[in-house]
Amino acid sequence: MKECKIVSRKFSIEGSHTLEVAKHHNAYRSLEKRGEFTPTQMIKIIKDANLRGKGGGGASAGEKWELMPQDGDKPSFLAVNCDESEPGTFKDRQIITYDPHLLIEGIILTCYAIKSKHAYIYIRGEYKEYQDILQNAIDEAYEDGLLESCDITIHRGAGAYICGEKSALLESMEGKRGHPRLKPKQKEPEWFFGNPTLVNNVETIATVPFIIQNGSDAYREYGTHCSPGTLLFGMSGHVNKPGVYESEFGVSMLEYIEHFGGGVKNGKKLKAVIPGGVSCGVLTARECKDLTLDYEAMRTAGSSLGTGGMIIMDEDTDMVAVLKNILEFYHEESCGQCTPCREGTGWSDKILQKIVNKRGTKKDLEKLFELADVMNGKTICVFAPSVSSVLISFITKFRDEFERAVS
Amino acid sequence: MSFTFNQDDLNKIKELKTRYPSPDALCLPCLWMAQTKEGYISIDAIDAISEQIGLAPMQIYGVVTFYTMFHLQKPDRLQVDVCKTLSCKLCGSDEILKHLKSKDVYVNHVECLGSCGTAPMMQIKDKNYENLTNEKVDAILEELL
């Protein structure tokens, strides 16, 4: 399997989180290129590279950057999403602990392109240990005069999965409860106190220096036509060597698991994989067989690539218990604004508890399908529709197991 | 007991105000300052924050209750956050939770803390402890208690 290290290049270098070591390994070199391009030209490079958002959605970063006004009368802002709460995902954490200067470098470039003078990094409250490392790096960057063109402020969250959703994140930064906002019909930026704001994931921003330094073609040499470049894929669960390993898009999923993860733990057989955080539909071992790790293949397989954090499950895994565990998470984390989501997650969780306790009936399975239907497409954000597709994917793909559990 | 920000805190608040388009944004940062000081968020602290940033106390209270990491009560024992989400569960978090039952700590079940690759895990006072076994938990708690 081809070695690709675009974002993880410095991860294994001792002391790479310090400015001295990072600079020794060519950190901040892309800033020399900044003067060669106008902001608009820089956006074009990112768009030509077809850099896709790495926070789970895979939207074109360049197209989002283009929505930011180049000559508005209001200040523009960048909000870097480091909420990383999607179960199975632990990649942004690697960037801010092993190479925080890469993120800062990406922020400086991005602020230049969208003409922003201030970037915020919204970090989940539970990452205090890593936040301190990142803050040290920012302090070093200030001392070194690197942050003359833009300020960077870390904003600490306080335990709410939903604050990873971009509009909830901004509500939270505005000092409110983290409730997602209704989405406008037309394409527009996000808004922070009424000012145009770009929200991008940590890894997306950390990819920017490579592209600016080496050009969009260099990035497109990796990955597939529609999913160019690389991703910090990860593995957890029943796998020998769990962890985060960067790879280009389009490689075989099973080869990736074998090559980097050393295969399924204890020599057992693979039963299922949740490909990119629990919000992606589950895939059976058979479905994984010829599957490649890119956005399009995952869509075709009826799931999604998500954050690339794969959860591996062996042949002995109880799928009813797994689904119950996931619903518990959703029940806990629904922000409660929309009735179908608030009630639907709670109700499904309760039914699954009943099934786990061996008191479920066939009717309960039907009820779960009904609830999945109610939660789909009738809410403010895509949280509830994800719950819906997760429910359906588990029960249809492991139908036998669920029927046995209720008989 | 009343709550006051000391001069260092006030300087910090003043500096932070220059970093945001509106002082409303200081809500979470101020709550963190209060909780770091006292271990929880008292009603007096909410009033003090309200005075600094101008949000109504009731609104700040509503924010406190939304976020699971803020506490309205002073903790009486060491709080241990144990992840019970999928990757940790697949790797044995049930066992760790059972083991912790016999300890004199407040066991708080939390959702995925981003240590899925080093599961099972727990967090105590902002620090992660990963790849846990019962023996490891014993050693960690012995040191902390």
Ligand SMILES: Cc1cc2nc3c(=O)[nH]c(=O)nc-3n(C[C@H](O)[C@H](O)[C@H](O)COP(=O)(O)O)c2cc1C
């Ligand atoms: C429920 C929910 C949770 C999300 N959590 C995160 C998160 O933790 N981190 C993240 O970067 N994006 C998260 N997102 C996606 C963000 O809304 C947003 O699309 C993303 O940060 C944009 O950055 P990108 O285009 O660079 O990926 C979440 C979305 C939803 C609907």
Ligand code: SF4
């Ligand atoms: S779908 Fe759920 S999480 Fe999203 S806004 Fe509605 S209640 Fe909140």
Ligand code: FES
């Ligand atoms: S599932 Fe426990 S840390 Fe992610």
